[in-house]
Amino acid sequence: MSSEFAIYVHIPFCMRKCPYCDFVSRPVDRAQRSQYLEALSHEIGNSPWHGSRAHTLFVGGGTPSELTGDEIEQIAEALSKTFSFSPDAEWTIECNPATVSPPSCDRLLELGFNRVSLGVQSFDDRHLSRLGRIHSSQDAIETYQLFRDAGFENINLDLIFGIPGQTCEEWLSDLETGIDLGPEHLALYSLTVEPGTEFGQLRDQGLLEPVDQDLLGDMYEAAMDTTQGAGYQHYEISSFSLPGFECEHNLFYWNNSRYLGFGIAAASYVGGRRWTSTSDWDDYLQGAAKGSVPEASKQELAPRKVMAEEAILRLRTRGGIVASELSDKYAREFDELFGDSVSFLTHHGLLDCTDSRIRLTRKGKLLCAEVWSEFLRADA
Amino acid sequence: MDKQDRIRNFCIIAHIDHGKSTLADRLLEATGRVEERQMRAQLLDQMDLERERGITIKMAAVQIHYTAKDGEVYELNLIDTPGHVDFTWEVSRSLAACEGAVLVVDAVQGVEAQTLANVNLAMNHDLTIIPVINKIDLPAADVDRVAVEIEESLLIEATDALPASAKEGVGIEAILEAVVQKIPPPKGRSDQPLRALIFDSHFDPYLGIIAYVRVVDGCLKPGMKIKWMASGHTAEVAGVGVFVPAMSSCDRLETGQVGFVHAAIKEIGLCRVGDTITDKTDPASEPLPGYKQVKPMVFCGLYPVDSDQFSGLREALNKLHLNDAALSYEPETSAALGFGFRCGFLGLLHSEIVQERLEREFDRELVATAPSVVYKVTLNDGEVQMIDNPAHWPPLGKIDSVAEPYVKSVIFTPEQYVGPCMDLCTERRGEFVTMEYASTNRVVLTFELPLAEILMDFFDTLKSRTRGYATFDYDFSGYRVNNLAKLDIRINNEPVDALSFISHRERAYYKGKALVSRLKEVLPRQLFEIRIQAAIGTKVIAAERVQALRKNVIAKCYGGDVTRKRKLLEKQREGKRRMKSVGRVEIPQEAFLSVLKVGNE
Numbered sequence: 001m002s003s004e005f006a007i008y009v010h011i012p013f014c015m016r017k018c019p020y021c022d023f024v025s026r027p028v029d030r031a032q033r034s035q036y037l038e039a040l041s042h043e044i045g046n047s048p049w050h051g052s053r054a055h056t057l058f059v060g061g062g063t064p065s066e067l068t069g070d071e072i073e074q075i076a077e078a079l080s081k082t083f084s085f086s087p088d089a090e091w092t093i094e095c096n097p098a099t100v101s102p103p104s105c106d107r108l109l110e111l112g113f114n115r116v117s118l119g120v121q122s123f124d125d126r127h128l129s130r131l132g133r134i135h136s137s138q139d140a141i142e143t144y145q146l147f148r149d150a151g152f153e154n155i156n157l158d159l160i161f162g163i164p165g166q167t168c169e170e171w172l173s174d175l176e177t178g179i180d181l182g183p184e185h186l187a188l189y190s191l192t193v194e195p196g197t198e199f200g201q202l203r204d205q206g207l208l209e210p211v212d213q214d215l216l217g218d219m220y221e222a223a224m225d226t227t228q229g230a231g232y233q234h235y236e237i238s239s240f241s242l243p244g245f246e247c248e249h250n251l252f253y254w255n256n257s258r259y260l261g262f263g264i265a266a267a268s269y270v271g272g273r274r275w276t277s278t279s280d281w282d283d284y285l286q287g288a289a290k291g292s293v294p295e296a297s298k299q300e301l302a303p304r305k306v307m308a309e310e311a312i313l314r315l316r317t318r319g320g321i322v323a324s325e326l327s328d329k330y331a332r333e334f335d336e337l338f339g340d341s342v343s344f345l346t347h348h349g350l351l352d353c354t355d356s357r358i359r360l361t362r363k364g365k366l367l368c369a370e371v372w373s374e375f376l377r378a379d380a
Numbered sequence: 381m382d383k384q385d386r387i388r389n390f391c392i393i394a395h396i397d398h399g400k401s402t403l404a405d406r407l408l409e410a411t412g413r414v415e416e417r418q419m420r421a422q423l424l425d426q427m428d429l430e431r432e433r434g435i436t437i438k439m440a441a442v443q444i445h446y447t448a449k450d451g452e453v454y455e456l457n458l459i460d461t462p463g464h465v466d467f468t469w470e471v472s473r474s475l476a477a478c479e480g481a482v483l484v485v486d487a488v489q490g491v492e493a494q495t496l497a498n499v500n501l502a503m504n505h506d507l508t509i510i511p512v513i514n515k516i517d518l519p520a521a522d523v524d525r526v527a528v529e530i531e532e533s534l535l536i537e538a539t540d541a542l543p544a545s546a547k548e549g550v551g552i553e554a555i556l557e558a559v560v561q562k563i564p565p566p567k568g569r570s571d572q573p574l575r576a577l578i579f580d581s582h583f584d585p586y587l588g589i590i591a592y593v594r595v596v597d598g599c600l601k602p603g604m605k606i607k608w609m610a611s612g613h614t615a616e617v618a619g620v621g622v623f624v625p626a627m628s629s630c631d632r633l634e635t636g637q638v639g640f641v642h643a644a645i646k647e648i649g650l651c652r653v654g655d656t657i658t659d660k661t662d663p664a665s666e667p668l669p670g671y672k673q674v675k676p677m678v679f680c681g682l683y684p685v686d687s688d689q690f691s692g693l694r695e696a697l698n699k700l701h702l703n704d705a706a707l708s709y710e711p712e713t714s715a716a717l718g719f720g721f722r723c724g725f726l727g728l729l730h731s732e733i734v735q736e737r738l739e740r741e742f743d744r745e746l747v748a749t750a751p752s753v754v755y756k757v758t759l760n761d762g763e764v765q766m767i768d769n770p771a772h773w774p775p776l777g778k779i780d781s782v783a784e785p786y787v788k789s790v791i792f793t794p795e796q797y798v799g800p801c802m803d804l805c806t807e808r809r810g811e812f813v814t815m816e817y818a819s820t821n822r823v824v825l826t827f828e829l830p831l832a833e834i835l836m837d838f839f840d841t842l843k844s845r846t847r848g849y850a851t852f853d854y855d856f857s858g859y860r861v862n863n864l865a866k867l868d869i870r871i872n873n874e875p876v877d878a879l880s881f882i883s884h885r886e887r888a889y890y891k892g893k894a895l896v897s898r899l900k901e902v903l904p905r906q907l908f909e910i911r912i913q914a915a916i917g918t919k920v921i922a923a924e925r926v927q928a929l930r931k932n933v934i935a936k937c938y939g940g941d942v943t944r945k946r947k948l949l950e951k952q953r954e955g956k957r958r959m960k961s962v963g964r965v966e967i968p969q970e971a972f973l974s975v976l977k978v979g980n981e
């Protein structure tokens with residue numbers, strides 16, 4: 001598996017930029033779209049890892065479901081020519097409610113997509129409009145049904161909690177509506193206000209009050225309880241699935257495996273080197289045409305930092321970490337580097353160490369940024 | 381007329397903002413010492429900080445030449461003085477180098493608290509005072525009224541007070557003429573052994589310590605072997621000169637002259653301000669009367685934010701001390717803050733200025749503890765301890781009584797603000813002494829106040845309650861026994877020495893509660909619950925809890941997120957590194973500042 005890649009393709013278009021979104025994305029016209037797709041095909045075709053095996057594909061954005069069937073086929077073709085996917089590889093596409101029609105659902109299936117991630121965010125129209133979403137609650141339910149009817153057997157719903165003004169009851173009601181639809185997977189996020197976004201600006205101007213962390217804690221805990229009651233496994237901080245429906249693509253990230261990102265601002269990670277492509281539209285188009293996309297940033301991580309990252313990423317997942325495995329993999333004593341952090345975090349009830357496995361406790365899940373921060377101290 | 385008869389040494393005294401620095405600039409301009417185009421506004425204020433705050437902290441001495449109406453060319457030495465109450469010490473040093481003072485009073489504001497304080501100092505030094513009523517260009521100027529105020533509240537003959545507008549350059553010639561005609565020439569004797577008074581100094585990286593001197597008797601020239609009469613140190617004079625206003629070397633400084641001397645001295649302690657320099661081979665029998673030795677009144681701990689920076693802070697304090705003799709400092713250790721210095725200041729403004737200079741000029745990042753006065757603690761066995769640091773407070777059971785310093789404070793205020801001023805002084809445990817009218821609607825209030833009560837925000841509160849009209853000055857008046865106690869702050873049962881303070885028992889409950897709730901606001905939630913308590917001895921008088929951190933999740937963490945989130949956390953960690961920790965509780969700098977803000981409103 002370590003020789004395989006997870007492949008991510010970024011589609012930086014959307015009808016309207018959401019005020020909380022910090023992905024590189026913007027509304028574009030038809031000509032720009034076709035320019036972009038052409039560049040993307042070039043970039044994929046010119047990949048230095050041409051011929052490698054690919055384990056999963058995730059097409060995200062933006063709003064990939066705004067693409068036409070032919071446009072998506074263009075991408076899929078480029079990928080299939082460049083990489084070898086197994087026939088049952090997980091292929092996910094992100095879709096926004098109200099951007100999809102029945103024929104396009106069929107077309108996606110035909111092209112090989114077998115998993116859909118639906119950006120529902122909320123089933124409350126007031127909160128949807130607060131989030132600047134262009135769809136209604138009803139749109140989301142209908143879109144979900146379209147995919148179901150078309151034969152998709154692995155559907156994820158993205159839901160957001162901690163929307164300004166949202167109560168815990170409203171959040172639970174959103175979540176229950178989602179669960180009632182019967183998705184295989186739920187991604188439940190607290191709203192993160194990132195600098196540079198419209199929400200970020202509002203916050204800086206004092207117009208957006210940060211949501212109380214106790215309320216967020218209540219919401220998150222309620223989500224853990226409710227999903228568990230409905231048979232979902234909490235297999236990563238923000239990810240819940242029915243048994244056997246974990247997102248394999250995302251697990252690649254959390255297992256510290258290698259991945260390649262294509263498209264503007266996409267991130268790749270191979271052998272301790274991580275880089276992100278330019279987020280400048282023109283630079284990207286020109287670079288892709290010439291066969292080399294400029295990097296906006298790159299990092300070569302020292303082995304101990306890679307080790308710390310792997311520890312923290314794996315800790316996000318249900319399996320947690322086995323210290324001896326990490327020690328062997330990196331030929332460095334895990335306990336020597338992180339033993340103090342682990343015992344500090346265990347002492348405060350954030351980690352649980354049983355059966356030689358280290359896992360986040362419920363409190364640790366609520367405070368995973370603190371856990372990460374503690375590991376950073378150790379790797380410094 | 382010999383050379384000494386043509387020397388005049390004088391200073392300018394004024395309340396803050398009455399135009400002293402502008403007048404000094406005009407005098408320099410009028411005598412051609414500084415060409416207008418070369419002049420930066422208010423040339424004597426050399427430090428950036430002074431320019432910004434509009435106050436003179438460090439004085440400078442400038443030699444100017446003036447051709448008077450009698451046809452003679454006079455050498456005038458203008459010694460600038462700081463205007464603020466805290467700098468009484470510096471004022472007294474510069475006054476000792478002068479025979480006269482130009483008293484500047486604002487034609488609108490009239491006599492203010494510091495005018496009175498500075499005039500008293502000048503009179504104590506037997507200086508000839510030339511009253512000048514400045515800012516006559518202002519529409520609201522009232523020269524006659526102000527002249528009456530000068531006569532009535534300062535007891536200075538003001539019928540011939542000189543009207544002037546330093547800003548417009550009006551009246552400058554008359555002032556220069558008055559300096560020559562009214563101020564006596566220096567009295568010293570040139571045939572006597574050298575005696576030169578050091579009234580200031582600064583450190584020059586190439587020349588060493590530059591001492592500012594007034595030659596009282598004899599003469600000072602390069603090559604001479606000289607001796608500091610108090611320290612006993614000896615050296616050979618490397619150079620002498622005058623300020624024009626830049627340093628300009630000359631071949632000698634004669635009796636009555638003001639200038640500088642340097643002798644390749646690198647060590648601060650060897651050239652103390654107030655000492656007398658004499659000729660080593662022909663020493664004077666008596667040193668000059670020392671300056672009024674002012675003791676620091678206000679103390680606080682200064683600690684580097686980053687514990688590694690202790691030696692850097694020491695170096696900065698050493699250098700600062702060269703230019704600020706009134707600053708005292710010695711190393712101390714705090715359990716919460718690590719290694720730092722206990723610093724003594726003349727007053728609160730002085731402490732603020734020192735902190736700002738350390739931060740700006742020396743690029744030091746500081747945590748300051750709450751200012752404290754010096755308490756006189758009498759123990760049960762009769763022993764008396766002078767304590768300037770709450771951390772050194774004796775155990776409750778051993779204390780017999782505690783006395784605190786009081787100041788006699790004078791407030792000048794328009795009549796309509798008498799009520800608010802009285803209220804403020806009463807709230808601060810003040811004791812009313814007198815109320816007098818300076819003129820028809822201006823009142824002088826005198827109160828006895830505990831110094832500790834004016835340390836924090838008294839001046840700001842006074843200003844805000846009187847819309848900026850009241851002025852204030854104070855002078856140490858003695859110690860009084862009061863019911864005082866040390867308030868300890870404990871965080872998760874560990875006392876935080878840097879947060880403890882002394883309070884009157886009646887106000888301790890209120891202050892403790894206020895501080896504890898402020899701390900609750902500024903302490904970030906951590907992995908465990910934090911208990912904050914204020915206690916006197918073992919008795920807890922106020923308590924709060926900071927709940928444990930509830931949720932801090934990095935929700936999304938996919939390919940592109942890892943680097944960004946990592947950087948974010950690294951940045952936060954860097955911020956945390958600068959926090960001080962008590963036990964495992966991380967305490968941000970703000971917490972130490974909050975103790976400064978508590979309890980007087």
